[in-house]
Amino acid sequence: MQLPPRPDLRHDADSSTSARANVREVLATTVLRAIVIIFLCTLIVPSPPLVSLTAQQHVQTELPHLCVHTRLMEEVDEWKIQRTLELVRELGAPTIVEFFPWAYLQPERDRYDWASADRIVRHAQNQGIRIIARMGLVPQWARPNEETRQTTLNELPRESYDEFADFVARFAERYQGSIDHLVIWNEPNLSFEWGFRPVSAEEYVAMLREVYAAVKAAVPNTMVLGAPLAPTLEPVGSAAGLNDLLYFEDMYEAGLADVSDGIAMHTYGFTSAPEVVPSANRLNYRRAELLRDIMLRYDDPSPVYVTETGWNDSPRWSMAVAPSRRIAYTLAALDYGENQWDWAEVVCIWVMRFPSPTGTYPDHFTLVTPDFVTSPIYHALQAAARGWADEETLWLPPPDSN
Amino acid sequence: MAAAARLKLTILLIGCAVAGLSWVVGQWRALRPALPSEFVRIGVDPSLPPFAFYENETLVGFEIDLAYTLAADIALDIQWVALGFDGLYDALRADRVDLIIAAVSPDPLRRSDALYSRPYYDAGLVLVSANAELVDMSNLAGRKLAYAYGSAAHSEANRWLRRISPFYTHPYEIPSIALDAVRLGAVDAALVSATDMQLYRRNHPAWMPATTSVTHQPFVIAVNPRLGVLAEALDRSLDRLEADGTLAALLRRWLY
The missing domain is CATH 3.40.190.10 (Periplasmic binding protein-like II)
Structure with missing residues (x-):
């Protein structure tokens, strides 16, 4: 093969121009190739984890009342929802309580976005876990005009009760057969939870009445549960809220029994052992029994759902206990609920896991860290629920100094 | 030529010195006015x-x-x-x-x-042992480790149980009892927070165990x-x- 003759660049002006053109062409081609390669490289990104449903799972447990409160609606990654629910199943908890914020699911009056709720329901069903849904959090369009005064996500004005009722009814319809227990609102006896307005049981029951009617018209067999109250000793007239026992009585005076199929309750142990006898001026685990007494006084035998309970082991919170006590108290509380509270359908531990750390004491309520490390209390609960706990004592006696 | 170069160099050095001095003074003066x-x-x-x-x-x-x-x-x-x-x-x-x-x-x-x-x-976890040779969690295999039940040390011990050959776990109710167990010879080592260890040592000043940092806080x-x-x-x-x-x-x- 014969090569073409090389142009003489030193003496031929035309050849020089041609060479410069060649250089430009080569340069342009190289740049173009580089751009294409860089573009192709940008396409080489790790694909998101493949999330697919597994074969249908079932919860194996010896504690059918055991339930955990999850925080899945704030998860971005679907695999984290699936992993959390796998851990719930492996824990031996047949039920979860999950918060489904109205503001997320109906961001505009005429637009619903069910995607985030759908994937939670899909994965919970796949793991064989029942969901109790907590409803609340008001979208901006349903709150008072923010130009006239500041509002919070917990402020539901009377003129929006029907909008909220309509939303809850639509939710009940959409998840009919998957979710059949709805908790309407959260801790309305706290001013914070009531949009920083003076708390009012009458107002709450008026709202519940509209929700109850709408849900029953849409899906008659859905259980509508009265809101759990915050355990508190706040006196009448306090800006922070009202004593839960007083507020609960007011709810019944306002007709709670006629507009609910069951009652959700929050009862925390704080620094007391679970067996400590309740009293009106003390906050402890068995305070739920005082609320139950009020129910019976008003001839309401409907079931109770303890949707939040637990102990905290933060070294930085005055209402916390040592980690060993937290586990012992939680196990004893579940045992007590299982054996003594035949009126309680579930006892739910607050809280399974947060999507990210709070950086303060609430992190010490969790059973699993944000990066999915299961804590000793998770393993202790799992051993109890799965029937693996064969030792009577959790820890060894102090060593003998003799 | 040389004189001109020297002049330029001198001006440059003076400029640098002035700039450096003004920066230092600025830092010094900035501190107090920055506070409300x-x-x-x-x-x-x-x-x-x-x-x-x-x-x-x-x-x-x-x-x-x-x-x-x-x-x-x-x-x-x-x-x-x-x-x-x-x-x-x-x-x-x-x-x-x-x-x-x-x-x-x-x-x-x-x-x-x-x-x-x-x-x-550093308030992280420390491994406390009466045996000066046992200064690393990786040497725990076959030994007895004490910790407070349910604590961060318990979680860390669980993590090590998945990493090395098994060791015997001795959970106690609180960290000071886990340290008692080391001091009294009931276990080989204890895993506790640095603060728990230091406060325990105040009550037992004559006790001089080997202490190694395991985690950092x-x-x-x-x-x-x-x-x-x-x-x-x-x-x-x-x-x-x-x-x-x-x-x-x-x-x-x-x-x-």
């Missing part, structure tokens, strides 16, 4: 002895002494602001305090809310992010206090 008052407002959590607590209605503790020492070192007066732990960052964000000295560890999620100093204490000063100059001054001051032994002396007074 003549005091530096320090947020503390007085519920955590021996770091900060009330004694006869007076704030005392390691962090209180540390704050006094730092303030003296950088010539600032102190105004204390007692806060609950979960209100510390809120106070910083709301500009109610200039800095926090309250056993806080760096939090990556709060980097927009705070500038963190270099650590002044640095305590740092969190500074209002608009006070970068103050944060830098605190870092330099902490360096000085460590170099001249003041920091160690404060730790000895309250912890060791």
Whole structure:
């Protein structure tokens, strides 16, 4: 093969121009190739984890009342929802309580976005876990005009009760057969939870009445549960809220029994052992029994759902206990609920896991860290629920100094 | 030519010196005007002895002494602001305090809310053993390890159980009993927090076990992010206090 003759660049002006053109062409081609390669490289990104449903799972447990409160609606990654629910199943908890914020699911009056709720329901069903849904959090369009005064996500004005009722009814319809227990609102006896307005049981029951009617018209067999109250000793007239026992009585005076199929309750142990006898001026685990007494006084035998309970082991919170006590108290509380509270359908531990750390004491309520490390209390609960706990004592006696 | 070059060099050196001096003066002058008052407002959590607590209605503790020492070192007066732990960052964000000295560890999620100093204490887990050869968790195989049931040490022990050949676990109710177990020879080692270990040693000064750091939980000063100059001054001051032994002396007074 014969090569073409090389142009003489030193003496031929035309050849020089041609060479410069060649250089430009080569340069342009190289740049173009580089751009294409860089573009192709940008396409080489790790694909998101493949999330697919597994074969249908079932919860194996010896504690059918055991339930955990999850925080899945704030998860971005679907695999984290699936992993959390796998851990719930492996824990031996047949039920979860999950918060489904109205503001997320109906961001505009005429637009619903069910995607985030759908994937939670899909994965919970796949793991064989029942969901109790907590409803609340008001979208901006349903709150008072923010130009006239500041509002919070917990402020539901009377003129929006029907909008909220309509939303809850639509939710009940959409998840009919998957979710059949709805908790309407959260801790309305706290001013914070009531949009920083003076708390009012009458107002709450008026709202519940509209929700109850709408849900029953849409899906008659859905259980509508009265809101759990915050355990508190706040006196009448306090800006922070009202004593839960007083507020609960007011709810019944306002007709709670006629507009609910069951009652959700929050009862925390704080620094007391679970067996400590309740009293009106003390906050402890068995305070739920005082609320139950009020129910019976008003001839309401409907079931109770303890949707939040637990102990905290933060070294930085005055209402916390040592980690060993937290586990012992939680196990004893579940045992007590299982054996003594035949009126309680579930006892739910607050809280399974947060999507990210709070950086303060609430992190010490969790059973699993944000990066999915299961804590000793998770393993202790799992051993109890799965029937693996064969030792009577959790820890060894102090060593003998003799 | 040479004279001209020398002149240029001289002008350049003088310019550099003036710029450097003005920068130093600027840093010095920037510190005090950056503070909203003549005091530096320090947020503390007085519920955590021996770091900060009330004694006869007076704030005392390691962090209180540390704050006094730092303030003296950088010539600032102190105004204390007692806060609950979960209100510390809120106070910083709301500009109610200039800095926090309250056993806080760096939090990556709060980097927009705070500038963190270099650590002044490590509260992480330590392996405590009467056997000077047992100074590493990886040597635990076949040995007996004590810890407080349900604690961070329990989680860490579980993690090591998945990594090395099995060891015997001896859970006790609280850390001091786990340390009793080491001291009395019931176990080979205990895993406890550095603070639990130091406080235990105060009650048993004659006991001299081998201690090795296993995890780290640095305590740092969190500074209002608009006070970068103050944060830098605190870092330099902490360096000085460590170099001249003041920091160690404060730790000895309250912890060791």
